[in-house]
Amino acid sequence: MKARLIGVGRATLAQEARAEIERMITEGELKAGEKLNELDLSIVMGVSRGTVREAIRSLAGSGLVDLIANRGAFVHETTLAEVQNLYELRGAIFAMACGAAARRFAAGEERGLAEALSRNIEKMDAARETDDQSTYYALNIEFHDLLMAAADNPKAKAVYDNIKREMHLFRRKGLSLASNIARSLDEHRVIADAVTAGDEAAARDAANEHIRRGFDRYMTIAARDRQTG
Amino acid sequence: MKARLIGVGRATLAQEARAEIERMITEGELKAGEKLNELDLSIVMGVSRGTVREAIRSLAGSGLVDLIANRGAFVHETTLAEVQNLYELRGAIFAMACGAAARRFAAGEERGLAEALSRNIEKMDAARETDDQSTYYALNIEFHDLLMAAADNPKAKAVYDNIKREMHLFRRKGLSLASNIARSLDEHRVIADAVTAGDEAAARDAANEHIRRGFDRYMTIAARDRQTG
DNA sequence: CATATGTTGATTGTTGACAAAATAAACCGG
DNA sequence: CCGGTTTATTTTGTCAACAATCAACATATG
Structure with a gap:
């Protein structure tokens, strides 16, 4: 049928x-x-x-x-202070998820994860060479979603998705997307390595750092935009 | 009804x-x-x-x-796997909050925090001596709320409160509260010390550990209850 | 006997009408 | 013209009725 x-x-x-x-x-x-x-x-x-x-x-x-x-x-009007709060909360959840993903991978519960991550990173590397922003954007989301899925924590994923939605909303306000493909890609590699090594603490730290630096990049661009108008 | x-x-x-x-x-x-x-x-x-x-x-x-x-x-039917998820998510958020609280305290933005924490710990010490469970329960919530408030992240607090509500809901299912006043109090002291020392990383780790151990205590009791009852 | 198909009662989804509160407009003495 | 009060108008909160859907049972069919 x-x-x-x-x-x-x-x-x-x-x-x-x-x-x-x-x-x-x-x-x-x-x-x-x-x-x-x-x-x-x-x-x-x-x-x-x-x-x-x-x-x-x-x-x-x-x-x-x-x-x-x-x-x-x-x-909802998202203030700059709230964006910082959201970044920090997102970092905490993503870090936890990466730690859980590392643990689950080490226990053999996430077989396809290593390949999926490396495929994603390869494609992002290609996007970096051609400076393809929209493809990068999609791959970036995919990378994070892969790890959130591997954490096997639906509640955390739900909260994470809500945060993502709200942050996306703030982007409308005029600020360009804070993206630096090369840097971001390097950080993704560190995270993926830690996860596929089964190193829970390292995965947590790398993920936290990744989000923190993302916020720094965002702030840099925000400051520049405010200055130039 | x-x-x-x-x-x-x-x-x-x-x-x-x-x-x-x-x-x-x-x-x-x-x-x-x-x-x-x-x-x-x-x-x-x-x-x-x-x-x-x-x-x-x-x-x-x-x-x-x-x-x-x-x-x-x-x-909503909360499964045991979900309780674990909730504990882990709660730990991540609480750890982030304690880190933020340490940072804010170091920056002089949370003046009353040190006294409030030590007062709470003193009272909990008294509750420990008399083994006053209900007072302990209230003080425990207060301790966590003090730190969540000091993090100054309303979004995180909202998510945290929701998690608390849902976990409380699961307790109804019959399991007794996983409380070990002495152990919990020791862990609180470590957290408070790290926060009032302005040590962000130490505060994060101590908080994460506290929630993780709370989950272990919970699991121990859950296993015992399942065996005897 | 097992499975598929109709039938019925209960429950949710959706709507338009009414009541209460808040906002906008008219009024008025100074 | 202004500030405050009173009156309309708009908008939200609440309700009761109607329509669509579902779960359970009854009936048919091979």
């Missing part, structure tokens, strides 16, 4: 509404700090207010919007 | 409904895996189904209930 699965990912209207509002936010149609009007959104999307309301509540759970009782929902 | 009638407070009804359902879950009136019937709950609490629905969605955001589209909401 062969038939396409229907309605995948769109189980309920509220979920679709959530996805659509999230898109509007991440693509900048709804700017940071802007108020979300339930009625307007319901009309634009062609669903009832209750459905929109449910979607908004769901977004609030992921930290993308802030709710104030009796006053409404507002697109 | 029995639930307090709500609706006299000042917050929104949905918020009160959420608090009430959360209470029912944490106090075991609603058991793990049990289905939450919107209509029944709405009748028992004297509010409309929509309000109950909103409350349930909110609880899902905190991981206390699982939602399945078109089928309903179920009290």
Whole structure:
């Protein structure tokens, strides 16, 4: 038998509404700090207010919007201090995940991991040579996801994904992506080596350092952008 | 089923409904895996189904209930593997927070912290001598909250609180609290010393170790309970 | 007897209407 | 013109009814 699965990912209207509002936010149609009007959104999307309301509540759970009782929902405004907090939290979780991945790899519970990591690194090396930013971006996410998956900690992954979403949201604010392919690639190699050596502590430290340096790169670019306008 | 009638407070009804359902879950009136019937709950609490629905969605955001589209909401069943995941995630966040607290203390941004920590430790020492479990429990939470607050990372604190809630939920399942006042107190002293010495790395390591040992204590008790009961 | 197919009651998803609160506008004395 | 008060209007919070979906049972079919 062969038939396409229907309605995948769109189980309920509220979920679709959530996805659509999230898109509007991440693509900048709804700017940071802007108020979300339930009625307007319901009309634009062609669903009832209750459905929109449910979607908004769901977004609030992921930290993308802030709710104030009796006053409404507002697109979350991410401050610089909060970006630092997010980086630090992300680093802590990613470091833990890399440590767990190293432990699991050493126990033989993550067979394909070594190949997957080295393949990713090879491809990123190619992207570095051609300076292919968009490919690098995708591979970078893949690298982190590989390790988060290898940690086998769904809860941590869920939190990590939320953080990623919120940080992505801040990028909209105008700052360019803090990327330095060569440096990042070197750090990835150190992490991958530690993990595939089964060295839990080294993996943790390398991962922590990677995120910390990512934040430094980000701050450097942020400072430069602010200066040049 | 029995639930307090709500609706006299000042917050929104949905918020009160959420608090009430959360209470029912944490106090075991609603058991793990049990289905939450919107209509029944709405009748028992004297509010409309929509309000109950909103409350349930909110609880899902905190991981206390699982939602399945078109089928309903179920009290989250925490498995042993998940408890391990939660402990590990909690450890990572708490370690990060202690590191941040050490850094902030060294920078003179957390003046009252040293006194607050030593006061807490003194009181816990007294609780140890009288073997006062409930006081110990409260002081233990206070100790962790002091450091989470000193980290000045609201996002991390929010995630931490959610984890705490979910772990507390699992305790309901029958296992006694994994507490060894003397050991825990020693570990607290190490953490406090590292933080007030401004040693970020030492604080991180001590905190991580503290949570890890907490998990070991938990596992020991869990194994014993499974054997005898 | 086992499996597939209809049928029914219960439960969730969605909607539009009403009530309460907050914001905007009109008013008014100085 | 201004600051404060009062009145409209808008917006959110809550509710009850309708539609879609599901779980369980009953029935048919080979």
